[in-house]
Amino acid sequence: MAKIHVKRRDLVSINTGEDRGKKGKILEVRPKAGQVIVDGINIQKKHTRPTQTNPQGGIIEKAGPIDASNVTLVCPSCKEPTRIKRKRLAKGGLERQCKKCGKAID
Numbered sequence: 001m002a003k004i005h006v007k008r009r010d011l012v013s014i015n016t017g018e019d020r021g022k023k024g025k026i027l028e029v030r031p032k033a034g035q036v037i038v039d040g041i042n043i044q045k046k047h048t049r050p051t052q053t054n055p056q057g058g059i060i061e062k063a064g065p066i067d068a069s070n071v072t073l074v075c076p077s078c079k080e081p082t083r084i085k086r087k088r089l090a091k092g093g094l095e096r097q098c099k100k101c102g103k104a105i106d
């Protein structure tokens with residue numbers, strides 16, 4: 001299974017489907033499923049019964065999971081959809097860098 005290249009709060013651009021070309025923030029990463037949930041993307045309408053907290057019932061709109069391979073990270077520095085490279089830091093750990101502008105992403 002491929003490792004997910006994005007993480008929570010990353011801004012991503014959608015590559016496929018109805019939401020192609022849209023951008024949104026990652027709300028949740030599901031590594032086991034290889035999926036991510038992106039704010040405002042793949043909205044699913046769910047009808048709910050009336051409850052105490054929501055006496056009217058009605059329709060809840062919620063972002064649905066999409067395959068992580070269908071999103072591209074958007075660099076916060078150059079604002080371009082980009083690939084990332086990982087650089088090993090002298091102090092230990094890895095830093096993600098934009099392949100276009102070379103700035104650190106995090």
Ligand SMILES: [Zn+2]
Pocket residue numbers: 075076077078079080082098099100101102103
């Ligand atoms: Zn960049």
